[in-house]
Amino acid sequence: DAMVIQNPRYQVTQFGKPVTLSCSQTLNHNVMYWYQQKSSQAPKLLFHYYDKDFNNEADTPDNFQSRRPNTSFCFLDIRSPGLGDAAMYLCATRGWGDDSYEQYFGPGTRLTVT
Amino acid sequence: AQKVTQAQTEISVVEKEDVTLDCVYETRDTTYYLFWYKQPPSGELVFLIRRNSFDEQNEISGRYSWNFQKSTSSFNFTITASQVVDSAVYFCALSEALSDSWGKLQFGAGTQVVVTP
Numbered sequence: 001d002a003m004v005i006q007n008p009r010y011q012v013t014q015f016g017k018p019v020t021l022s023c024s025q026t027l028n029h030n031v032m033y034w035y036q037q038k039s040s041q042a043p044k045l046l047f048h049y050y051d052k053d054f055n056n057e058a059d060t061p062d063n064f065q066s067r068r069p070n071t072s073f074c075f076l077d078i079r080s081p082g083l084g085d086a087a088m089y090l091c092a093t094r095g096w097g098d099d100s101y102e103q104y105f106g107p108g109t110r111l112t113v114t
Numbered sequence: 115a116q117k118v119t120q121a122q123t124e125i126s127v128v129e130k131e132d133v134t135l136d137c138v139y140e141t142r143d144t145t146y147y148l149f150w151y152k153q154p155p156s157g158e159l160v161f162l163i164r165r166n167s168f169d170e171q172n173e174i175s176g177r178y179s180w181n182f183q184k185s186t187s188s189f190n191f192t193i194t195a196s197q198v199v200d201s202a203v204y205f206c207a208l209s210e211a212l213s214d215s216w217g218k219l220q221f222g223a224g225t226q227v228v229v230t231p
Contacts, residue, residue: 031217042205042221043159055216088157094217101147101209101217105159 004106021076023091030096120222135191137206145211154202
């Protein structure tokens with residue numbers, strides 16, 4: 001089945017130690033999104049890619065970076081994680097040009113910062 | 115300003131009861147899309163439905179039904195004969211086609227549904 005895959009499902013990192021979360025998709029969608037979701041809150045968009053074009057949300061901290069080496073993969077890099085970065089990180093994809101506005105989400109990576 | 119309002123923080127029902135989740139949205143775009151997503155305890159957001167601003171037809175899918183009313187800017191969701199597996203957080207979301215062509219989703223705060231046997 002076509003899907004959005006996120007690895008790892010659970011990640012523990014130390015305060016200040018860089019961490020990378022990965023997302024892959026078999027849907028061949030042009031657009032990929034990264035969301036941060038803290039406990040009992042709605043997902044918050046960090047940035048998105050349309051193909052290789054990167055679009056950052058205005059309030060996304062510089063500590064968060066992203067890479068998309070090809071259509072299938074997208075990475076979220078947190079350069080110096082703080083305790084406030086502990087959250088669920090959700091990757092989503094969306095097709096383009098087919099009047100299909102829904103986003104398809106991966107299972108998420110739950111990040112713990114110690 | 116909050117563009118999607120889900121006023122109900124949590125709803126608790128007993129199995130087989132019906133439950134209706136309210137969603138009120140705000141937009142100046144004439145073309146927009148509304149969504150409902152389900153987030154079970156596992157964390158994955160599951161797409162349930164998309165509604166276009168130019169299509170006010172209500173929809174039924176099994177035990178799920180949706181009532182879209184542009185006159186009141188509402189897109190309500192009803193689960194009929196609820197089951198324990200329906201326990202989850204449900205998010206209503208808005209995408210404004212003209213203001214943001216990248217399909218950015220603006221989520222409501224979510225409503226926690228708890229179904230007890």
